[in-house]
Amino acid sequence: METARDKLGKVSRYRWVVLIVIWLVYIINYFDRTSVLTFLPLIRKDLGLTAAQAGLGASLFFFAYAIAQFTGGWLADRIGPKKVMYIAITTFTGVTFVTGFIRNFTHFILVRLGLGFFEGHHFSPSHKVIANWFPKEEKGRAAGFFSTSWAVGPAVIPIIITWLAAYYGSWRPVFFWLAVPGIIGILLLWYFVADRPEEVVRRGRMTQAEADYIEAGVVSESAKGSSKGGLAVVARDVYFWMYCIVLFMNLAIYWGSTTWISSFLYEQHGFSLKTMGALVSLPYAVAFVAMIVGGWLTDNVFNNKTRPVLLMSYIVSIPVLLYMGMIPKGHVSTIIAMLVLMGFFVNLSFGAVYAYPQIRYPREVVGSAVGISNGFGQFGSFVAPLIAGYLVVEKAGGGASYTNVFIFFSAMAVIAAVLTLFLSEKPLTATLPKSESTVKA
Known part of the structure; x- marks a missing residue:
């Protein structure tokens, strides 16, 4: 047929x-x-x-x-x-x-x-x-x-x-x-x-x-499973809140660096407007490849496990972000190399970090998990550029130093990596007993 x-x-x-x-x-x-x-x-x-x-x-x-x-x-x-x-x-x-x-x-x-x-x-x-x-x-x-x-x-x-x-x-x-x-x-x-x-x-x-x-x-409405107290199932899972903090750091690093990278190139390194525009584009061109690779690694190499990809992304990002703010002025080739590395490893995590709720939580509660975690994570996008603005050091003769800004982003990658080590990817059932305050996986 x-x-x-x-x-x-x-x-x-x-x-x-x-x-x-x-x-x-x-x-x-x-x-x-x-x-x-x-x-x-x-x-x-x-x-x-x-x-x-x-x-x-x-x-x-x-x-x-x-x-x-x-x-x-x-x-x-x-x-x-x-x-x-x-x-x-x-x-x-x-x-x-x-x-x-x-x-x-x-x-x-x-x-x-x-x-x-x-x-x-x-x-x-x-x-x-x-x-x-x-x-x-x-x-x-x-x-x-x-x-x-x-x-x-x-x-x-x-x-x-x-x-x-x-x-x-x-x-x-x-x-x-x-x-x-x-x-x-x-x-x-x-x-x-x-x-x-x-x-x-x-x-x-x-x-x-x-x-x-x-x-x-x-899946039609009539075919969907029902989960009473699905939101409570997610809220009682300690790993969910760990994940929310990881996503908070992930988005904070991405949008913090996105917010200040043009100012960093223009003010700390003195690039012209056109050159700055071309250099700003570089890490995002690399990011396209990184997102595809990160998703492929999660599905095909690590058998739907997100932690290895997340750890790879955060651990390598730590020294990359740390050194980015310390590159001496005039070292254009070094800046280009670090922009490529930053574009790849900061963005390698995206496929895995958004796949985590799909792997951890059942269909009946995954909507609640994604909605709450993404809303929480976006506040990282709010906090990071704000704090970074106070870390910029204005120079008396003109220009500015962004060294402290990238140290801050590197520290956030450290926190994300540490919390990722403790994340559980064991599927969580929708029938969590009321007596449990956390999920033991």
């Missing part, structure tokens, strides 16, 4: 079109957030901000972003992910456009809060689309491909926007131009994406055979 999968071989695969579109739209999301960080040294100079004020503004983005994680997922479940993404991209595009007009510290804080809150409503709906459009056999590949958007974006964007800034002689016009990709993103969502496959079947853009194949691999 011919199955839905057999029939699928004869038709197009529209679900991959949907995936590519939401991937492209999420890169547009990164255009807006990465541009502010790339131009941070220029914005500081233009607005007369101290390093601490710039760090506060950068960090407040992630505070608002973390809060929005919860409301974004809630809205996607109730009004549909496409509508939430429409609202998100329209509002954060507007905030990005307004960024070109800011004149003082108050303006800077307001646009950072607005951008973080509205962009935060984009991530969860995107994953909701993947959940609706991909059967369980393809969710890993779909989610993995989507994740590369936060490697591709920072790799490409600094080159484009620094070229535009150099052409106009100012960073401000770049934010006006960034309204264009936002409008393109809205049009792409409108034409190609729907909340569910059956909507596209009715429009005649995909076959019923593909919709049947997708539906056959998606």
Whole structure:
């Protein structure tokens, strides 16, 4: 008997079109957030901000972003992910456009809060689309491909926007131009994406055979297991809170370094705007490879064990981050080599760190585990740039030293590595006795 999968071989695969579109739209999301960080040294100079004020503004983005994680997922479940993404991209595009007009510290804080809150409503709906459009056999590949958007974006964007800034002689016009990709993103969502496959079947853009194949691999509401007190099961697991701290450190290192790397190259090493833009892109180009390799190692080499990959990432990152801030000025080849190593080992962990809840917790409670841990982890993105801003040492003759900043990031990698040693990857059953306060694995 011919199955839905057999029939699928004869038709197009529209679900991959949907995936590519939401991937492209999420890169547009990164255009807006990465541009502010790339131009941070220029914005500081233009607005007369101290390093601490710039760090506060950068960090407040992630505070608002973390809060929005919860409301974004809630809205996607109730009004549909496409509508939430429409609202998100329209509002954060507007905030990005307004960024070109800011004149003082108050303006800077307001646009950072607005951008973080509205962009935060984009991530969860995107994953909701993947959940609706991909059967369980393809969710890993779909989610993995989507994740590369936060490697591709920072790799490409600094080159484009620094070229535009150099052409106009100012960073401000770049934010006006960034309204264009936002409008393109809205049009792409409108034409190609729907909340569910059956909507596209009715429009005649995909076959019923593909919709049947997708539906056959998606767990329906009636088929889902029920777990009474599922949130309590997660909350009582001591390893969950260890994992939350590990994710906190992971995101703190990534976004802390992402926030300050352009300032580090521009102010400590004196690179020109164009050269800085090219160098900033380098670790994210390497990150694309690292994310793929990390996921492959987790699945194929370590048999779905995340700890070996996490330890490899954190332990090697410790000396890399430590030495990064100590490189003497003028040692360009050394800077390039360390940027490559930082890009690879800091990002090697991403596939494994987000796979951990899927391996540790049952299907019935994994949503709660991912939602709470990612919200908690995003506060690391808020704290790290803020603290780093106070660790920058301004030089009397101009420029600044970021040595203490990278020592701080290295210390966070130490904490992540130590806690990872104690993580349990033994699957946790959903029927945890009420008398147990922790899970013994």
